[in-house]
Amino acid sequence: MLRVIVRRLLQLAVTLIALSALIFVWLRNLPGGPVEALLGERATPERRALLIKALGYDQPILVQYAKFMQRVVTGDFGNSIRTGDPVSEVIGRAFPATIELAVVAMIIAIGLGVPLGYLAARHHGRLLDNLSIAGTLLGISIPIFFLGYLLKDVFTQNIHWFPPSGRISTGLDNTNVTGFFVLDGLLTREFDATADALWHLILPAFTLATIPLAVIVRITRASVLDVLNEDYVRTAEAKGLRHRVIRGRHILRNALLPVVTTIGLQTGALLSGAVLTEKVYNWGGLGTLITDSISGGRDYPVLQALILLAALVFVVVNLLVDLSYAFIDPRVRVR
Amino acid sequence: MSDPMTRPGVTSPRDGSGLPASDLSAGDRPGVEEKPEGVTRDLGRLGDRKKARLDELARATADKGGVSLVRDAFRRLRRNPVAIVGASIVGIFILVAIFAPLLAPHDPAQRFDELTKNLTVDNIPGASSEFPLGSDPLGRDFLSRLIYGSRQTLFVGVVATLIGLGLGVLIGALAGAFGGWVDNILMRFTDVMLALPALLLAISLVAMASRSSQWTVIFAVAVVNVPIFARLLRGSMLAQRESDHVLAARALGVKGRSIVLRHMLPNAMTAVIVQATLTLSTAILEAASLSFLGLGDPDINRAEWGLMLGVDGQRYFEVRPELAYYPAIAIIVVALGFTLLGEAMREALDPKNRR
Numbered sequence: 299m300l301r302v303i304v305r306r307l308l309q310l311a312v313t314l315i316a317l318s319a320l321i322f323v324w325l326r327n328l329p330g331g332p333v334e335a336l337l338g339e340r341a342t343p344e345r346r347a348l349l350i351k352a353l354g355y356d357q358p359i360l361v362q363y364a365k366f367m368q369r370v371v372t373g374d375f376g377n378s379i380r381t382g383d384p385v386s387e388v389i390g391r392a393f394p395a396t397i398e399l400a401v402v403a404m405i406i407a408i409g410l411g412v413p414l415g416y417l418a419a420r421h422h423g424r425l426l427d428n429l430s431i432a433g434t435l436l437g438i439s440i441p442i443f444f445l446g447y448l449l450k451d452v453f454t455q456n457i458h459w460f461p462p463s464g465r466i467s468t469g470l471d472n473t474n475v476t477g478f479f480v481l482d483g484l485l486t487r488e489f490d491a492t493a494d495a496l497w498h499l500i501l502p503a504f505t506l507a508t509i510p511l512a513v514i515v516r517i518t519r520a521s522v523l524d525v526l527n528e529d530y531v532r533t534a535e536a537k538g539l540r541h542r543v544i545r546g547r548h549i550l551r552n553a554l555l556p557v558v559t560t561i562g563l564q565t566g567a568l569l570s571g572a573v574l575t576e577k578v579y580n581w582g583g584l585g586t587l588i589t590d591s592i593s594g595g596r597d598y599p600v601l602q603a604l605i606l607l608a609a610l611v612f613v614v615v616n617l618l619v620d621l622s623y624a625f626i627d628p629r630v631r632v633r
Numbered sequence: 634m635s636d637p638m639t640r641p642g643v644t645s646p647r648d649g650s651g652l653p654a655s656d657l658s659a660g661d662r663p664g665v666e667e668k669p670e671g672v673t674r675d676l677g678r679l680g681d682r683k684k685a686r687l688d689e690l691a692r693a694t695a696d697k698g699g700v701s702l703v704r705d706a707f708r709r710l711r712r713n714p715v716a717i718v719g720a721s722i723v724g725i726f727i728l729v730a731i732f733a734p735l736l737a738p739h740d741p742a743q744r745f746d747e748l749t750k751n752l753t754v755d756n757i758p759g760a761s762s763e764f765p766l767g768s769d770p771l772g773r774d775f776l777s778r779l780i781y782g783s784r785q786t787l788f789v790g791v792v793a794t795l796i797g798l799g800l801g802v803l804i805g806a807l808a809g810a811f812g813g814w815v816d817n818i819l820m821r822f823t824d825v826m827l828a829l830p831a832l833l834l835a836i837s838l839v840a841m842a843s844r845s846s847q848w849t850v851i852f853a854v855a856v857v858n859v860p861i862f863a864r865l866l867r868g869s870m871l872a873q874r875e876s877d878h879v880l881a882a883r884a885l886g887v888k889g890r891s892i893v894l895r896h897m898l899p900n901a902m903t904a905v906i907v908q909a910t911l912t913l914s915t916a917i918l919e920a921a922s923l924s925f926l927g928l929g930d931p932d933i934n935r936a937e938w939g940l941m942l943g944v945d946g947q948r949y950f951e952v953r954p955e956l957a958y959y960p961a962i963a964i965i966v967v968a969l970g971f972t973l974l975g976e977a978m979r980e981a982l983d984p985k986n987r988r
Contacts, residue, residue, distance in 0.1 A: 313821070313825055313828050316822075317828055317829070320825065324837075435969060435973070438972065439914065439964075440965050441918055441925070441964060441965075443922065443925045443947075444942060447947070447950050451950070451954065565830075566830035567830070567831075569830040569833060570830040570832030570833060573832060573833070573836070573926065574832070574922055574925065574926070589926055589927070592836065592839075592840050592926070592927070592928065593926075593927045608829060609829050612830055613828050
């Protein structure tokens with residue numbers, strides 16, 4: 299087991315280093331070069347020369363790459379072109395918003411997806427099954443930003459159930475501890491803030507959950523269908539085991555492995571979807587940051603940090619998923 | 634991925650595959666079914682036994698020529714309602730794209746005075762007898778733009794998929810054909826691409842270009858799909874390296890290049906083609922997402938559904954939501970069509986369903 303972990307960690311490191319090298323090359327080959335990108339219209343020969351020296355672009359490329367890597371490892375990505383603040387600070391402010399949104403979306407997707415997929419498989423070929431298939435197909439075919447606008451229109455304009463945008467009501471005096479508003483409310487016992495933050499979360503989280511939900515339902519359904527026909531399930535039934543035991547120990551536990559893999563892969567869909575969802579609901583997280591960093595004159599220092607961060611999150615989550623196999627499937631532990 | 638085509642086994646119950654009632658085959662082709670008796674009867678006469686086995690083998694292979702996996706799959710596809718719905722949607726979509734000039738009542742780029750004069754910040758003219766779906770934000774006929782939009786949407790989807798397919802097949806075929814360190818390097822390369830979530834990779838690629846255009850969108854969407862095609866093809870190519878038909882070809886002295894191009898690649902392509910069908914749907918959706926993020930094609934004259942939904946649909950959602958609804962419905966239906974067709978193809982080509 300330990301050897302597997304070490305090998306996977308090494309692989310992960312290689313992937314990330316390669317990605318950082320690509321990003322380095324990308325930044326070096328920006329249209330007009332990184333210096334132009336930084337200076338913009340204020341470029342004069344003197345300024346350019348000064349900046350080239352200040353940024354170390356007069357040094358050999360390998361030295362530059364080493365310096366770049368050194369800064370990446372220490373989390374120093376320079377300053378945002380747009381605001382002038384350090385990139386780590388800019389990202390640190392937006393990070394909790396996206397994580398909060400993604401976690402709630404994932405809870406919705408798993409919490410609804412696994413039972414729905416299981417039920418669909420149990421009712422194979424009947425109305426519930428067909429409805430769930432139709433639903434999942436629609437879920438993966440709808441542009442989620444459009445779904446976001448649709449939900450927003452129905453639930454905030456026509457019937458005022460939810461707030462249209464933002465993470466918390468303006469004027470609510472909530473104490474900021476961790477940046478996770480739901481958690482902050484619990485920590486400081488400002489339960490009204492928690493309730494308000496959750497209330498703001500529902501629509502965006504459902505929007506973001508659409509695609510993972512659809513995929514999880516499909517995979518769970520297919521996986522449970524496979525397991526249902528296994529001999530050991532029939533044996534368990536023949537032994538007269540209670541249905542609850544068969545369901546839990548024999549069916550779900552065996553059917554869960556592909557589902558867990560899918561959940562890991564859906565992190566990618568969540569990160570992608572967050573960019574779209576956050577724009578719809580004006581969420582102010584990493585997705586909003588990406589959109590702003592591109593549309594308001596390209597803010598390359600922020601962008602490169604965001605790209606590396608997204609890759610890091612995605613790769614680490616998938617590593618954790620792979621490792622979790624050991625807990626679900628004893629066969630993996632032996633190998 | 635084991636492909637039954639790669640294993641011309643005599644003992645596999647190939648006969649009657651695809652026939653509605655497989656028990657009929659015993660009567661149709663007695664030779665194959667009677668194998669155990671035939672073997673025992675000829676016991677002792679080795680020459681005859683060998684001949685019988687060879688005959689049997691010949692019959693089995695001839696049989697395979699009769700119902701190849703692809704033809705068999707196609708037959709099952711024609712009977713699958715899901716496939717029919719998917720294919721009909723795709724067919725109508727393509728027909729609309731081809732005959733757009735005949736179907737559209739007006740020129741999609743022309744701004745009409747009777748529409749522009751009623752155009753204000755908070756009013757976009759709705760349906761009238763002359764303009765069935767009303768106006769777009771620039772006073773052009775919305776229905777005509779929607780019809781012409783099918784062309785550009787099809788173009789973006791198909792070209793992006795083809796570029797992604799081409800590059801992916803190239804990488805996957807190289808990795809699968811050579812194996813070893815070539816495979817290792819190429820797969821680490823795809824790992825890096827897969828380490829970024831799809832849309833983020835597309836965003837970074839578009840951000841690389843100084844100005845976005847239709848081609849940056851197509852390129853970005855294409856590149857996102859390259860590692861998926863590459864991995865898929867590599868997997869089934871590697872599985873075939875060990876298979877009997879490749880061994881047979883090698884034993885016959887077929888050249889390496891020929892084995893790869895004629896024996897391995899065609900057998901490995903089915904999974905890739907299914908994936909390409911599914912990709913057509915995601916490509917259209919991803920292009921729409923890029924437009925929504927303001928990274929789409931900046932050409933205001935271009936009528937493309939993703940662009941119409943992502944730009945005008947978003948901007949004027951409060952004023953006239955129909956500007957978003959119609960292109961959105963068009964995108965959903967077409968994406969659904971490609972997905973249904975792709976899923977049905979995958980099911981039909983799955984050897985497990987060959988009964």
